[in-house]
Amino acid sequence: MARILLGVSGGIAAYKALELVRLATAAGHALRVIQTPASRRFVGAASFAALSGAPVLSDEFERDPARGAFPGDAAPGHDPLSHLELVRNTDIFLVAPASANTLAKLAAGLADNLLTTCALAATCPLLVAPAMNDKMWAHPATQANVVLLRSRGVTVLEPATGRLASRGEEGAGRLPEPGALLEAIEALTRPPVPAPAADLVGLRVLVTAGGTREPIDAVRFVGNRSSGRMGFALAAEAAELGAAVTVVAANVGLPRDPRVTYVDVETAAQLRDACCAAFESTDVLLMAAAVADFRPARSFAGKLKKGADERMRIELERTPDILSGLAAARRADQTLVGFAAEHGAGALQYGREKLARKRLDAVVVNDVSRTDIGFDAADNEVTILTAAGTTQIARASKPQIARAVLDVVVALRAAAAAGAPEPAA
Ligand code: CTP
Secondary structure, three states: OOEEEEEEOOOOOHHHHHHHHHHHHHOOOEEEEEEOHHHHHOOOHHHHHHHHOOOOEOOOOOOOOOOOOOOOOOOOOOOOOHHHHHHHHOOEEEEEEEOHHHHHHHHHOOOOOHHHHHHHHOOOOEEEEEOOOHHHHHOHHHHHHHHHHHHOOOEEOOOEEEEOOOOOOEEEEEOOOHHHHHHHHHHHHOOOOOOOOOOOOOOEEEEEEEEOOEEOOOOOEEOOOOOOHHHHHHHHHHHHOOOEEEEEEEOOOOOOOOOOEEEEEOOHHHHHHHHHHHHOOOOEEEEOOEOOOEEEOOOOOOOOOOOOOOOOOOOEEEOOOHHHHHHHOOOOOOEEEEEEEEOOOOHHHHHHHHHHHOOOOEEEEEEOOOOOOOOOOOEEEEEEEEOOEEEEEEEEEHHHHHHHHHHHHHHHHHHHHOOOOOOOO
8 A cells, every 4th residue: 555645737637637546546545636726627626535535735835634644544633734744644746647837847846836846845756647738748848857857766657649638639648547657656666575585696506497309300309298497497596596597498498587598409418518518617406307318329311201111110229317427427515406207106216216326415206197287387296305305395386396496405505514414304
């Protein structure tokens, strides 16, 4: 809930300010309205008073019956100066519509009515929504006033383009719709998002994502259904926690995160080369890619023709286990996390076996027998295995799962740094 001081200046668009008051009060905000004398020729104070549930002021010498209080707040015991008390209590001062004249007065710092006096006295954010004829808006004097106000930190909204009040005229100068004005108010009054816990600051995180494609010929491949969502979510969360993140992306068509460095690969061999090149300088490896365990022993340069045969045989050969290879060369200060896509019963037992065999710090197990989670789905449900324990993560979005995995990584590294056995999960 915000306390909004709405200053209405003279213009045909003043009627839209009524709708804004209705919308904003319905959204739970408290409003007080002040009007310039000219605006009263367009919309009367009684309408604003009825919709805001508070007296409307227009003259700086007028006593405020509410003594500067907003609806829902207690009025002070004394009788304060109305304009000073109103602006002191408000979270945001919106001038809508702001006529060319009021805009010029705000830029010049004039204080010749209650609205402009309040603008000078206000220390809260000032939001100005101009509305006027398109030629007045385009005039260099108006444009210079806008530039000056913005240079002082005032938010001046761009007027909308469309039909204007004068018959047959179109152009830029319309007051933005009340819903857009309310959005602008809420954007400026929203409490700041607390800074994220930056638990991975200074660490280099290498993530593999997606699924490898092993060529059969120039146009066909052996692949898998991994979309790369889990790997990309891990990368985004690691970046959020302050890490320098590189993703080796195997055939991932998802949007890229500007904070992350990407190395695009297609095959398991390319993924291995990219990982080997980055591994030495990696602190945390999150091996989420679905790497082909087998690839065609031979790949044809051109496109295979089907010929007359009813059957075709493609011989497959093992790919090197990249994660095991990296783990064999690992340093003790590196944290290695593997992912195990297991099918049905025995998943956790296979996962534990992988944890030991691949010399990993954690294995994230998910059950790929389920169609509602995992491959190409928005959600996942995993179990994180470490030497000391088992953490069951109930069904959640992939970003939430990624955060849970990184929480385990942070705990593992904290325990390792303290020389203690990692905490049981
Ligand atoms: N992995 C890898 N190189 C491969 C295959 C898999 O680095 N050639 C990695 C995966 O990225 C994953 C982990 O190893 O992090 C587990 O993959 P998975 O194929 O489930 O492991 P396997 O030990 O091959 O188990 P399974 O016998 O079930 O195939």
